[in-house]
Amino acid sequence: MSRWVDVGAIDELKFSPGAPVKVDDQWLAIFKDGDDYRCIDNLCPHAGAPLCDGTVLDGKVICYLHCWEFDLRSGACDVGEEWNVKTYPVRVQDGRIEVEFPAVA
Numbered sequence: 001m002s003r004w005v006d007v008g009a010i011d012e013l014k015f016s017p018g019a020p021v022k023v024d025d026q027w028l029a030i031f032k033d034g035d036d037y038r039c040i041d042n043l044c045p046h047a048g049a050p051l052c053d054g055t056v057l058d059g060k061v062i063c064y065l066h067c068w069e070f071d072l073r074s075g076a077c078d079v080g081e082e083w084n085v086k087t088y089p090v091r092v093q094d095g096r097i098e099v100e101f102p103a104v105a
């Protein structure tokens with residue numbers, strides 16, 4: 001089961017380049033990717049840097065600490081699949097971003 005969670009108005013999210021948002025106790029990062037938005041876990045699995053503060057290039061975010069790369073669509077890490085991050089579907093409703101997130105048990 002999952003649910004769509006409103007994480008804020010596009011105009012109010014702080015994109016730099018990703019926008020950090022919190023759902024339940026988990027930090028996620030929203031990125032603009034062309035005309036679409038993507039959502040991945042914000043915590044870099046290497047040493048915990050916030051991926052929202054990385055650099056976006058060709059549909060990937062590059063972590064600012066040690067330059068590992070994560071695909072914004074798949075979460076795939078260039079170092080190895082054991083380091084992939086989770087991705088979450090995103091939709092825009094009336095200028096607001098919603099993320100599909102697992103339902104609370």
Ligand code: FES
Nearest residue numbers: 044046047063066
């Ligand atoms: S903390 Fe992200 S690559 Fe090291």
